[in-house]
Amino acid sequence: MYFSWKQMPFVAPSAVADGRLPVLVIGGGPVGLATALGLARHGVRSMVLESRDVISRGSRALAMTRRSMQILDQLGVGAQVLEKSLRWSEGWTFYKDRQVHSMQLPMPANEKHGQTNLQQCWMEQLLLDALEASGLSRVCYQHTATAIEDRGDTVRVSVSTPEGDYQVNAAYIVASDGPRGAMRKWLGMDYEGTSYSQRFVINDIICKQPLPDGRRLFFSPPYLPGKTVLMHKAPFDMWRLDFQLMDDQDAEIEMQPDRVHERIRAHFALMDLKPDYELVLTSVYRANALSLPTYNKGRVLFAGDAAHQVPIFGGRGVNHGYEDAFNLAWKLAAVVKGAASPALLDSYTQERRGALLDTLAELTRTTIFITTPSPGMALVREAVLSLSLEDNFVANLFDPYASGPYDCMDSALNATAQDSEDFGSRCRPGALVPDLVLPDGQGRLYDLLGAHFTLLNFVAPDADAHHAAELQRSLSSPRRPLKVITLHTQGDAAALYDARPGTCFLLRPDNRVAGRWRNASLPQLQAALLRAGGSAEGTPDRTEANNNLEVPA
Amino acid sequence: MSVPKSSTGASDAALFSERDFETLAASIDRVAPAQRELFLTKLVILLAAGLPAGTLREHIERARMNVDSNNEETA
Numbered sequence: 044m045y046f047s048w049k050q051m052p053f054v055a056p057s058a059v060a061d062g063r064l065p066v067l068v069i070g071g072g073p074v075g076l077a078t079a080l081g082l083a084r085h086g087v088r089s090m091v092l093e094s095r096d097v098i099s100r101g102s103r104a105l106a107m108t109r110r111s112m113q114i115l116d117q118l119g120v121g122a123q124v125l126e127k128s129l130r131w132s133e134g135w136t137f138y139k140d141r142q143v144h145s146m147q148l149p150m151p152a153n154e155k156h157g158q159t160n161l162q163q164c165w166m167e168q169l170l171l172d173a174l175e176a177s178g179l180s181r182v183c184y185q186h187t188a189t190a191i192e193d194r195g196d197t198v199r200v201s202v203s204t205p206e207g208d209y210q211v212n213a214a215y216i217v218a219s220d221g222p223r224g225a226m227r228k229w230l231g232m233d234y235e236g237t238s239y240s241q242r243f244v245i246n247d248i249i250c251k252q253p254l255p256d257g258r259r260l261f262f263s264p265p266y267l268p269g270k271t272v273l274m275h276k277a278p279f280d281m282w283r284l285d286f287q288l289m290d291d292q293d294a295e296i297e298m299q300p301d302r303v304h305e306r307i308r309a310h311f312a313l314m315d316l317k318p319d320y321e322l323v324l325t326s327v328y329r330a331n332a333l334s335l336p337t338y339n340k341g342r343v344l345f346a347g348d349a350a351h352q353v354p355i356f357g358g359r360g361v362n363h364g365y366e367d368a369f370n371l372a373w374k375l376a377a378v379v380k381g382a383a384s385p386a387l388l389d390s391y392t393q394e395r396r397g398a399l400l401d402t403l404a405e406l407t408r409t410t411i412f413i414t415t416p417s418p419g420m421a422l423v424r425e426a427v428l429s430l431s432l433e434d435n436f437v438a439n440l441f442d443p444y445a446s447g448p449y450d451c452m453d454s455a456l457n458a459t460a461q462d463s464e465d466f467g468s469r470c471r472p473g474a475l476v477p478d479l480v481l482p483d484g485q486g487r488l489y490d491l492l493g494a495h496f497t498l499l500n501f502v503a504p505d506a507d508a509h510h511a512a513e514l515q516r517s518l519s520s521p522r523r524p525l526k527v528i529t530l531h532t533q534g535d536a537a538a539l540y541d542a543r544p545g546t547c548f549l550l551r552p553d554n555r556v557a558g559r560w561r562n563a564s565l566p567q568l569q570a571a572l573l574r575a576g577g578s579a580e581g582t583p584d585r586t587e588a589n590n591n592l593e594v595p596a
Numbered sequence: 597m598s599v600p601k602s603s604t605g606a607s608d609a610a611l612f613s614e615r616d617f618e619t620l621a622a623s624i625d626r627v628a629p630a631q632r633e634l635f636l637t638k639l640v641i642l643l644a645a646g647l648p649a650g651t652l653r654e655h656i657e658r659a660r661m662n663v664d665s666n667n668e669e670t671a
Contacts, residue, residue, distance in 0.1 A: 426637040
């Protein structure tokens with residue numbers, strides 16, 4: 044077996060501390076754990092409640108993007124993930140029994156990561172290990188939130204456990220309790236969007252067949268005419284197979300072992316492989332394109348599937364979740380510490396919901412192509428696919444991995460305009476700063492980014508080093524720590540970032556460009572830092588008070 | 597009975613030639629009835645590929661309006 048599930052240790056209610064937690068995270072899946080780890084990175088304590096008594100079963104959220112791997116690196120688990128994961132860069136598309144398209148996902152020379160697959164159970168375990176090692180959080184399994192009460196400056200949560208119930212107070216709640224979580228119902232919120240009627244039976248199998256790694260997509264295989272099958276390779280000799288059901292098939296019947304094996308054997312026959320496999324897990328899935336209208340309501344923040352649901356095609360679900368966690372953690376940490384106004388949390392909804400809607404617009408086209416929810420869609424897809432046997436019509440109709448990360452161009456935190464000065468489109472405000480290998484053995488840029496703002500400062504090779512030190516002293520503060528990274532304009536970095544002597548970029552703790560200048564004055568940089576950080580000048584610093592609250596040992 | 601608005605017809609670019617008429621009709625006849633819908637869909641795709649943006653939509657709208665008006669006349 045590729046993973047060993049064990050009963051997670053139980054924390055007795057008597058061990059849960061009194062007092063007001065800074066943050067209570069409800070839901071101990073990958074997004075909840077990543078959020079707690081992100082808060083810990085900023086020195087903020089939390090407690091995580093999880094109803095299950097074990098790590099999630101199955102491959103589930105399997106595919107991670109480059110951006111998710113960057114986030115996991117910065118959360119301190121990237122190396123552990125890479126050690127166990129599988130990386131892939133190719134995909135093949137088949138119609139009936141012939142290949143009609145192939146794709147490559149090239150990795151830019153300046154980047155470290157590509158597409159990375161690791162089963163969700165491993166992701167949860169690695170995040171959990173890092174969280175416990177931080178000493179700033181504890182995950183309480185078999186603790187189920189049953190009610191919440193808004194008490195003004197506190198949220199009181201009622202919790203049920205096998206050994207009795209209790210209540211816990213927190214300044215803020217992060218609801219990462221998944222698509223069936225109760226939190227949004229308690230707050231009277233509901234998803235908006237589309238649920239597709241087509242269902243998929245998902246199978247995890249162990250199979251040691253020597254096939255190249257990558258994603259395979261089968262349209263209208265002979266054993267399932269008019270329908271779609273997805274096939275993803277995972278580490279530890281696992282394959283994930285998703286079979287679309289016919290409209291008149293009963294999911295409960297199709298999940299029975301004899302039906303499952305019949306489909307898998309038919310698929311192996313199509314691929315001319317011996318049916319030498321072990322079935323590990325069967326479940327059913329329906330594509331949804333849904334979002335809450337807001338991701339922050341009062342003192343409750345929603346993240347991951349609790350906030351939105353994304354069709355699995357293109358592997359975006361957990362990737363959106365990790366970006367939610369990373370975007371939210373530094374902002375919530377700043378608010379909890381009194382370094383930022385609570386209004387900063389509105390930017391979390393603005394940015395993350397904007398990204399989600401952008402993804403849904405793209406994935407809707409993919410989902411329609413895969414699921415063909417109408418006779419017209421099915422007819423045109425059939426025509427396009429059969430024509431693709433001779434001409435590659437399908438290439439520009441179906442490529443869910445083509446787009447890159449979302450640029451928060453309209454973010455309220457952006458300190459400079461998109462078209463200010465003579466910068467090009469790269470490194471614009473709201474975009475992720477590109478990674479690269481720095482000269483002179485400094486490692487990668489992303490290795491130097493931390494739980495703080497960063498000023499990327501470009502200077503001529505003979506520039507005075509004191510200027511950078513002075514900038515550091517003038518801009519950094521305990522409330523809003525900042526690090527200055529100085530780069531010379533002779534080198535790859537200047538070309539990549541379109542930089543000249545005097546060019547500087549203010550980067551947020553989540554690696555996004557907050558502002559860019561050709562020659563910034565100190566007041567400009569100070570103002571940008573206040574804007575990007577959600578200024579709360581004049582409010583009491585609550586860092587020490589928040590970190591004195593104990594979490595269960 | 598309705599009469600075309602102009603007996604001289606539209607511009608030369610919009611004319612459907614007798615040769616194309618015969619070619620299309622013969623091609624449809626050669627396809628089994630159960631396959632005709634798919635065949636015509638493919639034909640549209642091949643013709644539409646490479647057209648300027650919006651052209652297919654304009655032709656679809658024109659055809660749809662023609663079908664609707666024919667349905668009204670025969671109703």
